[in-house]
Each structure stands twice: as C-alpha cells, then as structure tokens.
Amino acid sequence: MSEQVKDAILLASMPKSLSGKEFTYCPGCHHGIVHRLIAELIDEFGLKEKTLLVAPVGCSVFAYEFFDVDGTVAAHGRALAVATGMKRARPDMFVLTYQGDGDLAAIGTAETIHAANRGERITTVFINNAVYGMTGGQMAPTTLLGMKTTTSPYGRDPKREGYPIHIMEIMKALPGVAYAERVKVSKPQDVPKAKMAIKKAFYAQLLDVGFGIVEVLSTCPTNWGMDPVEAGKWLDENMVKEFPLGVYVDKVTEVMKEKGVK
C-alpha cells in the first residue's frame, strides 16, 4: 500500500469521536462537515474521554447521538447556561456547545452574552444558516434583509422585523471572549481554515484564556428552496456580504506562542 493510499484512508476514515450513527441532516447541509471537523479535533487533542457536549434545540438536537462523547440536550437557548454549570462543577472537563442561530442569537441571547462576558472556559460552535431549520424555515435573528421565510413571507423588512444580528461583532465588545472567528465551509478550501478557527477556540479553553466561539456560515438547502450547489453559491454571494468572515477576537495566538504551542 502506497503512502498516498494510506493518507487517503486516514482522510476518509471516520473520526473516533463520531459514534458512527448516520447523520439525519439534509443533503447539502453543512452540519455534517462541521461535526466532522469537531470530531477530528477532539481526536487530535485526545479529548474524547474528557469532553462534555451540550447539544441545542434545533436541527442539531441529535448532535449528542452523532458524537461518541458524554453529552446532553439543553433547553432551547440554554446551552451556555448548562455548559457553565458543567464547567464550574468540573473545570477539568472539556465543555463544548453546538448551537444554531435561533438558539444562540434569539432565545438564548442573554445566556450567550453573559457566558461570553464571564469568560467561561467553554468552546462554542455557532451554526448560522439564517433560518430556523428544524421547525420548517421560519425567520431567524440572522435572516438577511429581503430574505423570504415562512414567517417573513414578504421578505425581511427592517422596519417590521429589524436587522440581522451580528454575533461576532458583539463578541468583540466582551472582554471575557478569548477567541471569536467567523468562517464558512461552502468551498473545499474553506474547510481547513474553519478547522483551524475551531482549533483556536479549543485552545481558548484548553490554555485557560477565556471563552472561544466560531461562527460557521452554513447552508439550509431545504428551507432555502435550493439544491446543495445553488445553496453554497447563494451563501458565498449573499451571506458573506452581510456577515464578513475573519478573526474578530484573538487572545489565544499570543498565549500559544508564550507556551510554545503550535
């Protein structure tokens, strides 16, 4: 077997931190990609036995079944309060929340802002697909202006429904945040960048720097009424304009250098 084949097998094999249960996500949805990145990182850091995963209410409500780590499902919006309880009680554990836009940026706004502001040593992966997926495509706090959803059937009008909320920009104002970056995974070259961002958010917790959060702009082909390829294109052309990619807070890289971590 050539080295290339070995590498290919390694790349194609399932991370140990995934349970092997088949994902229930729709074709073209980005949850699966992001799940894999998280699982690869849990494996690479050797955190499988120390990880506590808090799944949200929303499409990823089953996340705890897809990962082969201990976990729970929080009430809608409360993942960061549940995670705070876990981390305060067991600071030696690695605590991870996985939340959608409705969960993290609407019903759970208070929990999000205060956990971040306290600098909870928690890592959060925030999936922003501009829509409520699980309940069938209603308007989200991050729905773009003019975007039609089942509860904004005439398009989101700022006079009526207000504006899309920008969580990374809010994170920038909170001193407890150690790492905040907005990424996407719609093109193959985005994926390693997203993984590196999530890795930094892991380090925010592991190096005791503060709260780490990565926002992943994601597709929802089903509720957007597009095929997977169109949805990816739509994300690149519309969502990135509204939600600029990039690093918003980074107190981690310096600590990594100080501690000689690569």
Next chain:
Amino acid sequence: MGEKIMVKGTEAIGEAAIRAGCTVYFGYPITPQSELTEYMARRMPQEGRVFLQAESEVSTVNMMYGASSVGVRVMTSTSSPGFSLMQEGISYMANARLPAVFVDVVRGGPGLGDIQPSQGDYFQVVKGGGHGDYRLPVYSPSSLQEAVKLTIHAFDVADKYRTPVVIFADGMLGQMMEPVEFPDPVDLSTLPSKDDWALTGARGRKARYVTSFNIDPYELEKMNLVLQETYRKVEAEEKKWEEFMTEDAEVIIVAHGTVGRIVKSTVKMAREKGIKAGLFRPVSLYPFPYERLSELAEKVDIVMTVEMSAGQMLEDVKLAVLGKARTPFYGRLAGVIPTPAEILEALMKEIRR
C-alpha cells in the same frame, strides 16, 4: 453535633446545605431571600466550593442542570417570581432525572406582588408549574431547626430518587432568628456514587447522555413510566407530618410551614376555652400524607384548613377527608400573616354553625 447557635433562617438553610455537601450554588438576587444568596457567596469559597451569580433565574436553573448532570450536589434559592422563571428548567431536570435542591422563599403574589410571607405558591410548587407529567418532593419547615433537618434530608431524597426537591419556605422563616444546632458536615467521599449515570467523561465505558428528550413516543413513554414508578416509591416512603394534640381532638386544623406554628397557639387557646382542637401539619406537601389525615377525619366533624393563600392545600385536604368531615377554610392573602386569635375566631364561627 455542635453547640446551639443563634442564626437567621436564610443562614440556617445555607449552612445546612453546605454541611449536606452542596458543592455548587447558583442564584439570582430576589427579596426576601437575598441573604441566603449572600451567605453562599461568602461561605462557598471558604469551603473551596463554587458560588456563581447567574444573569437570571432562567440561567440559574440551567446551570443547575449542567452541574447536576456531572454528578455534584447543587442548590439554588429564590422567591416566587424567580421560581416561576425556573419552571421550564425544572421540567427538563425532572425528565432528565437530575437531583437538585430548590429553596422557594414564597412571597405575596400574583405578579410582582409584594415581599411579605405567603404560601400562594402551593399549586406551582406542589402540583408542578412546568410542563409534562412530573412531581417534585416538597418539604415545608415550620422552625429553623426543622429547616436545617429538611434541607439536609432534601439532598438525600434528591440523590436517592434522582429528582429535584423543593424546600417550601416563606419570608417569615427566612427572616426569623432562632437557636439552631447543626450536624457535622457530611464527608463528601461517603455520598452515594453517581458513576452509573453522571456525565463524567467516556473513560473506560461507552459514551452516555442525560436528557429529557426522546423523539420516539414509545421510548419517551418508557422514560415517563420510570418517573411514575419513582413517584410511587416516593409516595410509599417519604411522607412526613406532625400531629399536635390530635389524640383526643374533636376538631382538626390543617396548616403547613410557619402557619402550622401559628396554629399551635390557636390550638392551645381553643383548649383553654374547652374546645378539643388539634393540629395536623403536613411536612411533606408532596407526597401529601393523605392516609393519616383521612384516619383523623373519621373521628371529627371539622377539618379546617388555614393557609396564607386563597385555599390551595385545601384541595389536598379535601382529597384526604373525602367528605367524612366538614372542610372549611381560613386564609389571609398577599403576604398578610394570620394571628392565632383570628384563626380561633374563624374556628369558633365554624363550630357554632
């Protein structure tokens, strides 16, 4: 056991919790229980334990969910409007079978109400204010010594049955001072192991989860049946009550918590007038001691309920009495405390009827 010391009610409950091995406390300020939150803020760090002020009662209860899920003893204290906000989380904890202790220092309502002692949360606390089929063991102390005993007991019951438990107190109990004897602190290493269910990391075993969620109705029904089986055990094993001068009683007054204490004076006053009154004081409001009250009701004509509410426990009293005696009610609302004399007057009216 130590010596008797003079303490405030809120401090008595806080210290009892610490001695019971409460490792984590989350809370949010609300009158009339903020002194308990403040006490924990001072004492928990001294013990190397966790105190955290949450951003709301909604967050508080979910932090408790998180801490309980990793297997530690956790508590909060709040007052009525705060307890209302916790209902969603309590429902989740009940179905996820997460032990925890809640102290509800009940105040006048509804709405913002006032900050005076009340028992108007009986329905919410005892019958369940959240969604779904769940029950919570509830204890209503009438003295500080009893509050200490019941707080410690509440942690044991919570762990034994894997359920949230409530201490039903009121502002009077919270603010009064009495001499109290505290037991020695429990040795944390002797507490029952939660290794068979708590989220401790998938080390040397399969990954597990605690959750109130199952999308399959047949599986969710199984989870519900486990809860129901638990409640039947609680009902069989955990009933508590006090009887005062019931042996020869011709009229029974039923009252819980601090009202039970007030009614003791009424009973003595009635006996001075030649009326053989007795007090039945439920200590566990769930499970309610129906059977014993039912027995007592057979020997009397009147079983009068007195509450600082419009008559909430009254429904349980009627379920116990089952028409065997008259079941009049006397209550004061909105934080007004009834006096022994006015209760006696109400009783005399009923006797003369």
